[in-house]
Amino acid sequence: MTVNNKVSNYKPAEDREKDLKLSLIRIQKGRSRTGETKVSIAAVAREAGVSTALIHNHYPQIAEAIRDAQGRSSRATRDAKQNELTAERKKSAAYRQELNELKAKIQKLASINEVLIEANRILKAKVNDAKVVDLPSKNSQR
Numbered sequence: 362m363t364v365n366n367k368v369s370n371y372k373p374a375e376d377r378e379k380d381l382k383l384s385l386i387r388i389q390k391g392r393s394r395t396g397e398t399k400v401s402i403a404a405v406a407r408e409a410g411v412s413t414a415l416i417h418n419h420y421p422q423i424a425e426a427i428r429d430a431q432g433r434s435s436r437a438t439r440d441a442k443q444n445e446l447t448a449e450r451k452k453s454a455a456y457r458q459e460l461n462e463l464k465a466k467i468q469k470l471a472s473i474n475e476v477l478i479e480a481n482r483i484l485k486a487k488v489n490d491a492k493v494v495d496l497p498s499k500n501s502q503r
Contacts, residue, residue, distance in 0.1 A: 374419070377409075381416065381423045384408035389430060400430045 372380070384405045388397045397404040405427055406413045416424050428435055 377411070377415075378420060378423065380409045381405060381411070381420055382426075385423070385427060385430065400427060402427050 384393075385400065385408075387393050388400050388404055388408055391398065393404075393408055395404075395408050397408055402413050402416050402424055405423070406416055416427075425435060
């Protein structure tokens with residue numbers, strides 16, 4: 362097609378989408394015209410003779426199909442991240458619960474410790490004030 366004596370590379374969207382799908386299939390089957398062996402958006406773009414931006418901006422379903430072929434679908438990645446986040450939130454909740462329980466135990470032990478410190482102080486005061494008398498034992502009287 363020529364416009365003002367210039368060649369136009371414009372193709373209808375349906376034809377371009379078909380070209381992209383065929384390019385993906387050729388790469389997957391090892392029949393690439395450009396020698397591409399690994400599936401990627403850049404490889405499919407080179408095989409189809411278009412830019413990667415065209416695939417990203419105008420053919421997101423093709424980009425998703427390429428990611429699926431690579432084993433890194435955005436949905437699968439999103440779902441995996443969501444599952445990881447859920448697991449981490451559960452761990453976090455369990456750690457918060459454990460922390461609260463440990464804080465309660467520390468408060469209880471601190472209270473007991475204060476009571477024992479006071480009792481110890483009182484006993485020391487009694488020992489220091491009292492006169493210590495040795496009483497003979499029953500065994501020493503015989």
